[in-house]
Amino acid sequence: MSLLKDFTRGIWKENPVLVLLLGTCPTLALTTSATNGFGMGMATTFVLVGSNLVISLIAGIVPKKIRIPVYIVVIATFVTVIDLLMKAYAPPALYAALGIFIPLIVVNCIVLGRAEAFASKNGPIHSILDGLGMGLGFTLTLTMLGIIREMLSTGSVFEVKVITAWTTDFLLPSAAPGAFIIVGTILALKNYFNRRAAIKAGKLYVPPEGLDCRHCRICSLPEHDEEKREK
Amino acid sequence: MTKLKETENLWILGLFLGITGLISALVLAIFSDLVKEPIAAAELRSTNQALQQILPPFDNQPSRTSVKIKAENGSEYTFMGAFKDGRLVALAAIGANAGYAGLVHAMVGLNPDGSIRAVLITRHNETPGLGSYVCERKFQKTIFNLFEPKPEGLPPNSFLDQFDGKTARVAANWKVRKDGGSMKYITGATVTSRAVTELVSELDRCYLANKAEIIGALNSQEGK
Numbered sequence: 372m373s374l375l376k377d378f379t380r381g382i383w384k385e386n387p388v389l390v391l392l393l394g395t396c397p398t399l400a401l402t403t404s405a406t407n408g409f410g411m412g413m414a415t416t417f418v419l420v421g422s423n424l425v426i427s428l429i430a431g432i433v434p435k436k437i438r439i440p441v442y443i444v445v446i447a448t449f450v451t452v453i454d455l456l457m458k459a460y461a462p463p464a465l466y467a468a469l470g471i472f473i474p475l476i477v478v479n480c481i482v483l484g485r486a487e488a489f490a491s492k493n494g495p496i497h498s499i500l501d502g503l504g505m506g507l508g509f510t511l512t513l514t515m516l517g518i519i520r521e522m523l524s525t526g527s528v529f530e531v532k533v534i535t536a537w538t539t540d541f542l543l544p545s546a547a548p549g550a551f552i553i554v555g556t557i558l559a560l561k562n563y564f565n566r567r568a569a570i571k572a573g574k575l576y577v578p579p580e581g582l583d584c585r586h587c588r589i590c591s592l593p594e595h596d597e598e599k600r601e602k
Numbered sequence: 603m604t605k606l607k608e609t610e611n612l613w614i615l616g617l618f619l620g621i622t623g624l625i626s627a628l629v630l631a632i633f634s635d636l637v638k639e640p641i642a643a644a645e646l647r648s649t650n651q652a653l654q655q656i657l658p659p660f661d662n663q664p665s666r667t668s669v670k671i672k673a674e675n676g677s678e679y680t681f682m683g684a685f686k687d688g689r690l691v692a693l694a695a696i697g698a699n700a701g702y703a704g705l706v707h708a709m710v711g712l713n714p715d716g717s718i719r720a721v722l723i724t725r726h727n728e729t730p731g732l733g734s735y736v737c738e739r740k741f742q743k744t745i746f747n748l749f750e751p752k753p754e755g756l757p758p759n760s761f762l763d764q765f766d767g768k769t770a771r772v773a774a775n776w777k778v779r780k781d782g783g784s785m786k787y788i789t790g791a792t793v794t795s796r797a798v799t800e801l802v803s804e805l806d807r808c809y810l811a812n813k814a815e816i817i818g819a820l821n822s823q824e825g826k
Contacts, residue, residue: 435607
């Protein structure tokens with residue numbers, strides 16, 4: 372049961388893009404089309420699964436002081452592997468589009484975030500499932516965003532024109548400002564519905580535990596303390 | 603093991619990090635050696651695909667029959683020769699020029715007399731929806747022709763197709779109309795249009811200026 376939970380958590384409840392808000396760089400930059408979003412998602416999934424597995428295995432012996440550099444080396448190794456694999460086997464158009472963003476998976480917060488928050492504290496099987504779930508959640512969200520942006524800007528999905536009368540591209544959704552607007556709208560809608568559902572059920576809407584600012588003591592701002600006291 | 607985890611000894615920490623890096627380098631060295639051949643094959647495949655689109659039928663391997671020429675403007679262009687039955691039928695000129703965002707790489711099919719067969723942009727990073735219109739040749743798939751086979755030949759692009767059949771020597775004024783030339787350009791993508799026009803004309807001029815040298819080098823390579 373807990374195995375299943377590790378897997379499904381990343382897909383909806385702790386979706387890396389919509390809930391954890393991690394990895395927004397590829398999310399905003401690469402979802403210009405559904406194919407790009409899907410390709411980036413799959414590459415990140417591969418890195419997540421690989422790095423989660425290796426890190427869960429070595430976490431017991433890595434000195435605490437240098438754990439972050441060691442994790443980054445492991446992650447960078449997997450990123451280079453997927454980069455070479457895509458160069459060899461992915462369609463040239465896809466590799467050309469994802470190009471510089473593949474090496475940048477190294478600094479994608481999801482990968483290091485899951486390594487530090489999950490894989491270093493859990494066994495290999497749970498870590499693989501967590502990586503798969505988080506990767507799948509990332510892929511699904513990126514593909515969905517890609518479909519929305521491609522649809523709004525060219526009227527096509529996966530490069531297949533659905534509305535054939537649409538001949539001139541509408542640039543805003545496929546450009547960076549459009550990405551911010553669309554992602555922001557989706558986040559607002561998600562929060563709105565979550566809150567409404569919570570109020571209907573007669574509960575106070577609280578974001579998932581540990582995923583917002585309140586638990587964090589790094590910047591202990593006075594207003595956060597007040598909020599806590601109110602709880 | 604807990605001792606290693608809590609250690610603060612700098613030497614041990616450094617050694618641990620060094621060993622991690624060494625293992626990772628070893629894994630990557632082995633792996634990159636494994637995929638070296640597939641990568642080369644994939645690159646050759648995409649080059650050949652581009653060559654087949656802009657050249658008449660040929661029976662040699664143009665990417666192995668090539669000569670590099672340094673042009674007057676300082677950039678280096680590659681010329682590949684396409685041979686059929688031992689005779690030079692066409693050339694592919696390859697070069698790059700700075701566009702709006704990074705380099706625009708082009709492959710231009712040339713007839714041996716220097717007239718242009720077709721222009722193909724092989725790599726670019728221009729703005730999607732603006733500069734990309736100048737560079738991309740794509741068949742638009744729609745839900746109505748999704749299962750029909752792809753039409754043969756090069757997909758049309760009204761900007762790139764205007765070079766076909768022309769020679770840089772005849773049309774001395776190879777500039778976009780905005781700069782007083784004769785080439786039409788795409789509104790909103792003047793920089794890209796300008797870069798591509800300049801690149802195509804430089805490639806053709808370079809060929810015309812070094813024609814004897816290029817053809818001689820290609821013939822002697824093919825003769826071997």
